[in-house]
Amino acid sequence: MPLFGAAGVADMNEKYPFQDIEPKWQQFWSEQGVFTVDTSRHEKKYYCLTMFPYPSGTMHVGHGRNYIIGDAITRYKMVRGFRVLSPMGWDAFGLPAENAAKQRGVHPKEWTYNNIRQMKRQLQSWGIAYDWNREIATCHPDYYKWTQWVFLKLHERGLAYQKNAPVNWCDYCTTLANEEVLADGTCERCGRTVHKKDLTQWFFRITEYAAKLLDDLALLDKWPEKVRTMQSNWIGRSEGARVEFTVAETGAPCPVFTTRPDTIYGVTFMALAPEHPLVEKLLLGNPRAAEIRTFIEKQKMVSAAERTDDATRKEGVFTGYHVRNPYNGELAPLWITNYVLMEYGTGAVMAVPAHDQRDFDFARTYGLPVKIVIQNPEGTLQAPSMKVAYVEDGPMVQSGPFDGRGNREAMHDVIQLAVDRGFGEFTTHYRIRDWLISRQRYWGAPIPIIHCESCGAVPVPEKDLPVLLPDDVDFKTERGNPLSFHEEFIRAQCPRCGKPARRETDTLAQWLCSCWYYLRYVNPRMTDAPFSRKDVDYWLPVDQYIGGIEHAVLHLLYSRFILKVLHDNGNCSFREPFGALFTQGMICKRSEKDGQLYKMSKSKGNVVSPDELIREYGADTVRLYTLFIGPPEKDAEWNDDAVEGAFRFLRRIWRRVYETRELLLSSRELKPDLDRMDPPERDLYRKLHESIAKITHDLEGAFQFNTAIAQIMELMNALDDLKVESTSSDQRRAVYREAIESLVVLISPFAPHIAEELWVELGHQPSVLSAVWPEVNPKALARDEVEIVIQVNGKIRGREIIPTRLSPKEIESNVLARDAVKALVAGLTVRKVVVVPGKLVNIVAAG
């Protein structure tokens, strides 16, 4: 143990030398392999996972919250005797690396690995506990080989397919997300005009898992309600009916999906999406063709920004055709409109202006009829005078056999009628769409597909993985994806027929890389498989997953999807990747420019660097403040002044141990004895055990680090109240020592460096992680007397000390017999007395 002197005690001085002790203990943890995990079976395992970061450069203290919370949980569980798997890695593929390459000529690989080095150094300087032997980077061939393998598994199961999809296209930057297109229709980065382009792209059939993903949310009882609700809304199940309308003039089918079949007798027109396949047929020989084409072309030109604009007016064009309503044989004009989406349902909406606001707005604009089929309870609805659609319930009218029935009650029978007559069925629709995983980018895992003229899109055989991303690409190319100009990469042989073929140049979305990384950490260096089924079945689901709320839907839903596919493929036996989820709030800071509160970010110029703070106050201070700032699930405002307070608190603990070191060492063998304590000793001893109870509760439940730390501060205040010196009685010194020693263990998950140092100072062998978490002595909590509040009619009127052993009945008579209480109720008639033992007595009295 070279780090310590002969007595096992490091140099100690009055100043709290965090500059010395923090690097020392970080080195100790690393050299001793304290966080190196043996993943073989163990009686208590715990997998604590913090979302891995995108290596964007350097981190600010807002990023730190994530890792500090995860580390506090990891260290707490270790002290509680768990074997904790706490790994870290890098979500290392992504756009910023490629932008850096284009702008500054740095290779994305170099840029990424430089950032990884920076951020790893920061994590280590925070003293975060990771098993770095398990470090992974998704851009490393040993990792993305298996990301490609995941793609192949989905492909084998028919869950990966190609289809055309329109994208925002910039000639220089390739495909853009909606948010990257500015309001004026230009590219955010290079300013070129963005246009719509149809591209053949790869999709995952996540819609096939919609029902499972929705139903299994019920299993996730340790997830925040909020996240489950968001996922449920995103998947968006709606029950309804599919009904076959037909184009009256041509007999062509025109099916619709509706959640309101009860309004079907009120259809007064049919609304098609501009992209609806029927539209082309209706244009043939159509005298209105020119007008219709103009409308459709105009809709195609509408930018993403405009489409999402609230103010967009409902517009449409009449096709000249009609549809026949199979329920009543009525004809309704067929329109093409801008408010119907091809992506949802069948791309055709049966419009019922009387009972749907959007249809109502459209009908009023174009003078289409409004037919009431659900009356209000008063029976006063009249189509000409309606100002808004009537969307409430009521009796059905003008609805053939259903007249007079309640619309909700009749819903089922309406659909049943269509089933019986063969023109409709019960169906469920989901809002979620298939997942687009193609990226027209260089810095990603190549999609393992070879396009052959005769065999089509052929998957690369597993034995040929990984499909390596070439290093020598030309980033100065002015157009598109550099991979698509790399002849050597593109040239391939069809794995099926052996003829020359073309390699796919799209890469996989980085989302996919982060969908399965939690499995890889269990067997990070395995070469013949991504992970071992036996090992992941033991270590997963993740016991505690920690990350930002911004991933509530995409990352967390995609991960659940991929895991379910792997489960169905026989690769693991559990159905959900993350057993418990904790989402922390953002750290905000007031902007110096405008005084407003913003999420900490470089662009807002309100970032606080951890490096400087660690230099000035030490990592333990930054950690303690970050955890103390407020409830971890809520957003919090960073306050530089308050950091100082955390520092002062740690220094106070340090100084107290320093000032009483002789006494602490000389009392090592003493044991506190409740029966021999005097009142001040008894008070500290009680405070200690109350603190153990409170802190343990806060860490076992909802991770209330802020109140746990407040309790440690209270314990410290109580310690200051007890006078001790080397000549104090054995009992006093024993109580004092137990309180200090427990405090060091209790604070160790939050401020581990100082805890390690003081633990050794108290005469123990390192590490404090092998200490035993203090246990509550129930006898210490007991009190003989307690002060209770006396209320009269709910108002506080006095306080009385009473023995704790009294029953509620005895408390009542005891209290009422006291002079002070008699005076309070003098002249009043006592009607009722409410007794809450240990808290209060409320006397209900009237004059």
Added chain:
RNA sequence: GCCCGGGUGGUGAAAUGGCAGACACAAGGGACUUAAAAUCCCUUAUCCGCAAGGGUGUGUGGGUUCGACUCCCACCCCGGGCACCA
């Protein structure tokens, strides 16, 4: 518009339906010091009062209850997410 959060001192916040403001930060006063820093002590929701004491107070208005920051109803404000979803 819809969905999900949230409104408590100068600030961050705490509180199973039971003493609102624990624990801190900031501020003010004091001790120590030649001085400063550091440290320690005191005050600190608000109004009336010298004080004892009393009134008011958890976004607003109602309700339930012996008792409401907490539960119910309506409304206002702030934050986040989604959005022509049939």
